[in-house]
Amino acid sequence: MLNRVKKLPANFVWGGATAAYQVEGSTQVDGKGKTMWDDYLKAQGRFSPDPASDFYNRYPEDIKLAKQYGLNAIRVSIAWTRIFPKGYGEVNQKGVAFYHRLFKECLDNNVEPYVTLHHFDSPKTLFDDGDWLNRKNIDYFVDYAKFCFKEFPEVNNWFTINELISLATSQYIGGNFPPNHHFDVTSAIQAEHNELLAHARVVNLYREMQLPGRIGLIHVLQPIYPITETPENKHAAALYDAFLNRFLLDGTFLGHYTTETMALINEILEKNNAKLDIQPGDMDILAKAAPQNDYFGLNYYQSQFIQAYEGESTNQFNGTGEKGTSSFKFKGVGEIVKKPGVPQTDWDWNIYPEGLYDVLKRVARVYPNSKTIYITENGLGFKDHYEGPDQIIDDQPRIDYIDQHLEAILKARSEGVNVQGYFVWSLQDQFSWANGYNKRYGLFYVDFDTQKREIKESARWFKELADTK
Ligand code: BG6
Secondary structure, three states, rough: OOOOOOOOOOOEEEEEEHHHHHOOOOOOOOOOOOOOOOOHHHHHHOEEEEEOOOOOHHHHHHHHHHHHOOEEEEEEEEEEEHOOOOOOOOOOOHHHHHHHHHHHHHHHHOOEEEEEOOOOOOOHHHOOOOOOOOOHHHHHHHHHHHHHHOOOOOOEEEEEEHHHHHHHHHOOOOOOOOOOOOOOOHHHHHHHHHHHHHHHHHHHHHHHOOOOOOEEEEOOOOOOOEOHHHHHHHHHHHHHHHHHHHHHHHHHHHOOOOHHHHHHHHHHHHHHOOOOOOOOOHHHHHHHHHHHEEEEEEEEEEEEEEEEOOOOOEEOOOOOOOOOOOOOEEEOOEEEEOOOOEEOOOOEEOOHHHHHHHHHHHHHHHOHHHHEEEEEEEEOOOOOOOOOOOOOOOOOOHHHHHHHHHHHHHHHHHOOEEEEEEEOOOEEEEEEOOOOOEEEEOOOOOOOOOOOOEHHHHHHHHHHHHOOO
């Protein structure tokens, strides 16, 4: 069945990714506190975060499946509100015990856990107080991280925050995550800066604690290309790239925002009457942390093509999988357009593996502090066709997608980019934050009515590749 990629490198980390809120379910049990999602999803009425993939109860089955199908690693996240129901204060021992059980199960099966501290699930109490816009949130996050580092010595691979940009832009630009603001540029850029500070403070803490493991963070990178090479379109691409990628990469791995980056960011801020508040001491924190990251988790799904746009900002989100229903126009930055010849998913995401190759080369060239790179998410959202128990689930488009992206990764690696692993998004089917249960990504199909797991063809192919290591 092997296709383009015939062989994985020896010792390659070969994993599947999950996120606590998207898989665990059991949102109201064992003392868990509310996240920013619980009341919001209930009021919205589109779908429920329970039972999700019932990972809270079925994690042993999922980890055994992972092992059986050749995976040697798993990305999980800790739900902050299982440990601190309010985000701070009293510890919930039942939540702590759950994660000890989970990590033990992983280690007993030789499936190495890579653990994220924050994956989009801000505690409701802190969310109501401003979430990452409130600098007090950073202190609470540092306290929570410190608790986890002491409590879980069995974890050797940590990530602080998942996809700072997705959280900030979904909350304050696209408006499809609570609190659903549209083009609130001040909040978006401030949340990004504050999350970078939180990450940096936790990295500095980790080093002070002299812990033996590794720590880093996860950025999703979206290469931005001008739709045609006019000076206006090239400038639009540079602006949007600064907003989505460069500001965060600079802050993380250079420890400062370069003059060129800030010129682009300031242009966006000015055009949108927005501002960024950097306080005395902030840049020292970033500068200290930048060389101390042990590795970099890079998520990649798609690249974007852009043309210049000076009109008012508007957007439409495709949350249903009805092709061609999304649009995005950002005042003074650009308009996302479709590039002829580039295929798209049902959710209008460009399938463009060249972008992953380009961005890997760029990160290695411009940001050597990224050191070792793991692809911590990559995969295809797809409406899998399920005909009943034990029937073949043929997800060839997913196999093709992963295969093409792996080929791009291995090409970059053969040219010296230090990529040491790949985590498919996702291990098993799980709901999608703004799309619900019909956008599936898993290697393992989850029948959300019965919670029965079925093996997709992509899982068999993944195993075949695992055996080539
Ligand atoms: C990443 C997130 O942004 O993309 C995941 O880390 C998410 O949590 C994944 O599910 C796919 O996005 P979506 O919107 O298709 O679920």
